[in-house]
Amino acid sequence: MTALAASAPTYSQILGVGGVRGELVIPNDDLVGPIDSSDEWIRQRTGMITRHRAKPETTLKDLCLGAADAAFDAAGVTGAQIDAVILSSVTHMAQTPALATTLAYELGATPAAAFDISAACAGYCYAVGLADSLVRSGQAEKVLVIGAERMSDFVDPTDRSISFLLGDGAGAAVIGASDTPKIGPTVWGSDGSQAGAIYQTHTWQTFKDGTDTSWPTLRQEGPTVFKWAAFEIPRVAARAIEAAGLSPQDIDVFIPHQANMRIIDQMIKHLGLRDDCVVARDIAETGNTSAASIPLATERLYREGQVHGGQIALQIGFGAGLAFAAQVAILPEQKTAN
Numbered sequence: 001m002t003a004l005a006a007s008a009p010t011y012s013q014i015l016g017v018g019g020v021r022g023e024l025v026i027p028n029d030d031l032v033g034p035i036d037s038s039d040e041w042i043r044q045r046t047g048m049i050t051r052h053r054a055k056p057e058t059t060l061k062d063l064c065l066g067a068a069d070a071a072f073d074a075a076g077v078t079g080a081q082i083d084a085v086i087l088s089s090v091t092h093m094a095q096t097p098a099l100a101t102t103l104a105y106e107l108g109a110t111p112a113a114a115f116d117i118s119a120a121c122a123g124y125c126y127a128v129g130l131a132d133s134l135v136r137s138g139q140a141e142k143v144l145v146i147g148a149e150r151m152s153d154f155v156d157p158t159d160r161s162i163s164f165l166l167g168d169g170a171g172a173a174v175i176g177a178s179d180t181p182k183i184g185p186t187v188w189g190s191d192g193s194q195a196g197a198i199y200q201t202h203t204w205q206t207f208k209d210g211t212d213t214s215w216p217t218l219r220q221e222g223p224t225v226f227k228w229a230a231f232e233i234p235r236v237a238a239r240a241i242e243a244a245g246l247s248p249q250d251i252d253v254f255i256p257h258q259a260n261m262r263i264i265d266q267m268i269k270h271l272g273l274r275d276d277c278v279v280a281r282d283i284a285e286t287g288n289t290s291a292a293s294i295p296l297a298t299e300r301l302y303r304e305g306q307v308h309g310g311q312i313a314l315q316i317g318f319g320a321g322l323a324f325a326a327q328v329a330i331l332p333e334q335k336t337a338n
């Protein structure tokens with residue numbers, strides 16, 4: 001039988017993680033007026049004290065390039081070594097072309113494969129899963145994964161369902177080949193029957209047919225999403241731990257999507273993690289930056305000296321779709337702490 005040429009399969013690893021946050025730090029008190037809320041309510045219900053938002057002149061591309069540069073420094077690589085760029089974002093303002101091709105060009109990675117994906121708050125873990133597959137199949141040696149959002153472009157200051165939670169930023173990771181497995185199997189999925197739980201007020205079609213030409217913003221059914229995230233998503237996390245051949249007691253670092261401090265606490269309880277497991281709690285200061293939240297939370301853990309290379313981390317993203325993805329990874333020895 002005739003066989004086709006194929007690259008040798010290998011394992012993959014995260015080589016470095018970096019990120020940048022929007023420059024503006026917005027305290028709860030700046031947002032509570034139009035939504036009849038209070039600093040106390042937001043702190044109690046979400047654990048949030050501030051959120052980072054970008055200056056008007058800072059573009060999504062600027063955030064992506066900053067995060068990519070930080071990840072390159074942490075990984076000790078240059079753009080020229082990157083074979084594929086995957087951007088996860090739901091806030092890129094153009095339908096086409098993908099922002100990833102421009103990023104690849106400006107980072108010196110051309111002719112790297114480059115494409116955008118849309119998986120909202122699960123997007124970073126989706127992209128890490130894709131990068132892991134590309135590297136393990138021999139399709140790419142080094143992949144740049146970016147999760148980036150300017151959520152503030154889709155915020156309605158009078159909406160009390162989700163807008164006050166949202167922040168801007170970008171996080172990135174370089175994924176490369178490894179002699180030993182350092183990224184576990186990605187456990188991912190979706191439940192489109194709940195597509196209405198987190199949604200845009202109206203679609204672009206309304207501009208075309210003239211039925212509503214106001215700017216669309218985001219909304220959510222908060223309690224529905226809360227229950228799903230706090231009680232069903234821990235089962236996804238448990239499956240990712242099992243798929244990596246580990247038990248919850250083996251996890252050194254837990255880096256969940258930063259949606260709500262109470263969701264994070266519920267997850268810890270359901271999973272049965274060790275008392276000394278380091279938990280990312282970047283939500284308090286950065287807010288919910290959707291696809292950027294996990295790499296940004298990781299960046300903070302390194303910068304604050306809370307984690308180091310060789311530790312076993314569980315990361316899990318979940319959100320609009322509804323979509324979810326999780327994987328266990330060995331944290332890299334980074335060249336910089338960002």
Ligand SMILES: CC(C)(COP(=O)(O)OP(=O)(O)OC[C@H]1O[C@@H](n2cnc3c(N)ncnc32)[C@H](O)[C@@H]1OP(=O)(O)O)[C@@H](O)C(=O)NCCC(=O)NCCS
Pocket residue numbers: 035036037038041045046121160161162164198220221222223224225226229259260263288318319320
């Ligand atoms: C949004 C969220 C913080 C709301 O908290 P909650 O405890 O579920 O609040 P509820 O919607 O049940 O409302 C409870 C009360 O607070 C009030 N309330 C709701 N939003 C409020 C706000 N922003 N400020 C002040 N009060 C608010 C409600 O009117 C209700 O008042 P009542 O008891 O007098 O009727 C919470 O549901 C949440 O975090 N959900 C998941 C968020 C998430 O993860 N989203 C993104 C997914 S990636």
